[in-house]
Amino acid sequence: QKEVEQNSGPLSVPEGAIASLNCTYSDRGSQSFFWYRQYSGKSPELIMSIYSNGDKEDGRFTAQLNKASQYVSLLIRDSQPSDSATYLCAVNPQTGTASKLTFGTGTRLQVTL
Amino acid sequence: SQTIHQWPATLVQPVGSPLSLECTVEGTSNPNLYWYRQAAGRGLQLLFYSVGIGQISSEVPQNLSASRPQDRQFILSSKKLLLSDSGFYLCACPSGNTIYFGEGSWLTVV
Numbered sequence: 001q002k003e004v005e006q007n008s009g010p011l012s013v014p015e016g017a018i019a020s021l022n023c024t025y026s027d028r029g030s031q032s033f034f035w036y037r038q039y040s041g042k043s044p045e046l047i048m049s050i051y052s053n054g055d056k057e058d059g060r061f062t063a064q065l066n067k068a069s070q071y072v073s074l075l076i077r078d079s080q081p082s083d084s085a086t087y088l089c090a091v092n093p094q095t096g097t098a099s100k101l102t103f104g105t106g107t108r109l110q111v112t113l
Numbered sequence: 114s115q116t117i118h119q120w121p122a123t124l125v126q127p128v129g130s131p132l133s134l135e136c137t138v139e140g141t142s143n144p145n146l147y148w149y150r151q152a153a154g155r156g157l158q159l160l161f162y163s164v165g166i167g168q169i170s171s172e173v174p175q176n177l178s179a180s181r182p183q184d185r186q187f188i189l190s191s192k193k194l195l196l197s198d199s200g201f202y203l204c205a206c207p208s209g210n211t212i213y214f215g216e217g218s219w220l221t222v223v
Contacts, residue, residue, distance in 0.1 A: 092211065
C-alpha cells in the first residue's frame with residue numbers, strides 16, 4: 001500500500017511568518033511530487049511541483065525534496081490570511097505521464113492576523 | 114490547456130435515490146479521466162479512471178458506477194444512494210505528469 005502522510009493540523013502561524021508543511025511518502029521509487037492548495041468547499045489547485053532533490057522556489061513558495069529521507073515539504077514565506085487553506089501533498093510513481101497520483105489527507109493551515 | 118466542467122455543483126438526495134454526475138472536458142482530445150471522492154475529514158480517494166470511450170477501471174468496490182459515452186464526457190452514477198456516498202466528487206484530467214481538477218460536485222445523501 002503506497003502511502004503519503006501529512007499532519008492534519010491545524011497549523012497556525014501569524015501573518016508574515018513562515019509556514020512549513022511536511023509530507024512523507026512510502027514508495028521509494030516515486031519520481032514526482034506536487035503540492036495542491038484547497039480552499040474550503042473548493043477543488044484542489046496545483047501550486048508547486050518538484051522532481052529533483054533540493055529546493056524549488058516560486059514566489060513566496062518553496063518546495064523541498066529529499067528522496068533519501070522520502071520527505072517533501074512546502075514553505076510559505078510572508079504568510080498571508082489568504083494562504084489559509086488545506087494543503088495536499090501528492091506523489092506520482094512515474095515521470096512524464098500522469099499516472100494515478102497518491103494524495104495525502106492534507107494539512108490545514110491557518111494564518112492569523 | 115484543458116477546462117473541466119462538472120454539474121451539478123451541489124445536490125441533496127434521499128437514501129435509495131439514483132445519482133448522475135457529469136463531467137465534460139474542453140481543450141483536449143482522448144484524455145484520461147478520473148473520478149475522485151473526498152469525504153469529510155478524509156483524503157482524496159480515486160474511484161474510477163478511464164483511458165477512452167467505454168473503458169472504465171474501478172479502483173474500489175462500491176455502490177457507484179462510471180461510464181464514458183463520449184471522448185470528453187465522463188459520468189458517475191448510482192442506482193440507489195447510501196448515506197456513505199455523501200462527499201465531494203471531483204473529476205480530474207491529466208496534463209503532463211500531474212492532474213487538474215474540475216470544480217467538483219457536493220453530494221449530501223439524507
